[in-house]
Amino acid sequence: MSWSDGTRVVRGGDEPPIPGTPLRPSPVFAAPYHLGEDPYAADFYARPGHPTLRVFEEAVGDLDGGDCLAFATGMAAISAAMFAVLRAGDRVVIPSDGYYQTRALGDGELARFGVVVEQVPTLEIADAAARGDLDGAALVLLETPSNPELDVCDIAAVAAATRATGAVLAVDNTTATPLGQRPLALGADLTIGADTKALTGHSDLLMGHVSTARTDRGRELQTRLKAWRDRTGNGPGAFDAWLAHRSMSTLDLRLTRQATTAAAVAELLADHPAATGVRWPGRPGDPSHEIAARQMLRMNGVVSATLADEAAVHALVRHSRLWLAATSFGGVHSTVDRRAQWGGDAVADGFVRFSCGIEDTADLVADLTTALDALV
Structure with a gap:
């Protein structure tokens, strides 16, 4: 079976x-x-x-x-x-x-x-x-x-x-x-x-x-x-x-919640003036969506976007209660990682990798909205 x-x-x-x-x-x-x-x-x-x-x-x-x-x-x-x-x-x-x-x-x-x-x-x-x-x-x-x-x-x-x-x-x-x-x-x-x-x-x-x-x-x-x-x-x-x-x-349960949150976070970032260049393969219109929809069995909980600069990323974390500054991704805690700080990626200073955890989706979206609003 x-x-x-x-x-x-x-x-x-x-x-x-x-x-x-x-x-x-x-x-x-x-x-x-x-x-x-x-x-x-x-x-x-x-x-x-x-x-x-x-x-x-x-x-x-x-x-x-x-x-x-x-x-x-x-x-x-x-x-x-x-x-x-x-x-x-x-x-x-x-x-x-x-x-x-x-x-x-x-x-x-x-x-x-x-x-x-x-x-x-x-x-x-x-x-x-x-x-x-x-x-x-x-x-x-x-x-x-x-x-x-x-x-x-x-x-x-x-x-x-x-x-x-x-x-x-x-x-x-x-x-x-x-x-x-x-x-x-x-x-x-x-x-x-x-x-x-x-x-x-x-x-x-x-x-x-x-x-x-x-x-x-x-x-x-x-x-x-x-x-x-x-x-x-x-x-x-x-x-x-x-x-x-x-x-x-718990992988199946975690991925389900993370992907649900990622979809909501990607939409929030795409509509918000503080963010540009939003990427999540599960989002229609993403450059990789067509291939991802054909090839992947389910979507992941990682979203990327670019804020104005390094100071904007630090401000986002200060104004958030649920999104923590940390590297790595895929964990149960929702995190923000400013990739340029590590010096290995050809990305802008304000480029951010959001790793969606398993906290309540509505809470994460509301908290991120408050943090983003503080940037404009």
Whole structure:
């Protein structure tokens, strides 16, 4: 029987019920384990894997429609996807408007090892693939919707091109989450998530994952990723894995509220004189709406807009009681992040990423209205 999203996020990774045992077992805190005559027949050391991590990976893999490996952070997952695939002399294509630390990894580390790093705007990658401009790349990395400007790339179109050339296609699916978009079903070889954000959603842990397609190529990539994780030692510990598994149970409920609020916030910002350049892929008229409506299963809770300047962003936060200044996104608290302060994105000083939490939608809209009104 095929369960719906709300059931899968709660029951994913569960073992058959045994009377007298807890619904969700406690984390197994162990580094070494007792060894038998065959040391590889069971758990022997926690770095290559442990029971608490496996049930989390099973749950996330089910959502992604692939085989999941978890990592200590989102950037650890991105790093693994790149270093497990690429070698000196290879060419990788990454989004020029994606997460700035991914670009820094390319320019600062991959290039140092002889990898040719090419940056292409998210909205141009599908056209570049159709023209054959991506031919010769060993890896194409998409981030869709992109962070922070929320552009959407046609995954299936790029997948058709990479299949023809033999390139590996990886998709950073952090903003959408596995409930909002399933890149593996659209032809990607890898789907990546910074689970620190919406998947776990409580702003209290760091986690990432890579899921591979259930194909011969996917299984080969899974083996390489697993070897990379084992050798570099960047897997999650037991408590983080347990906390992540517990937290993702509410993903369906959180995303529903966040998307509802995002729709209302996008309309408020679009109609308010204090804001310009409003972006949310779920809004009709957004440059990415057509592709997002076709490709995404549901919309996310992140909205972007531009205020007059840096001072206007600070004033917005001062006049708000519910919108907090914080980086990251996807958590239960509604936050405002002025992206220019980090220096990695080509955005205006007043560019803001709004992350809608799970507070009451009407309260958030009323509070944001008051804060925006104070700016004009």
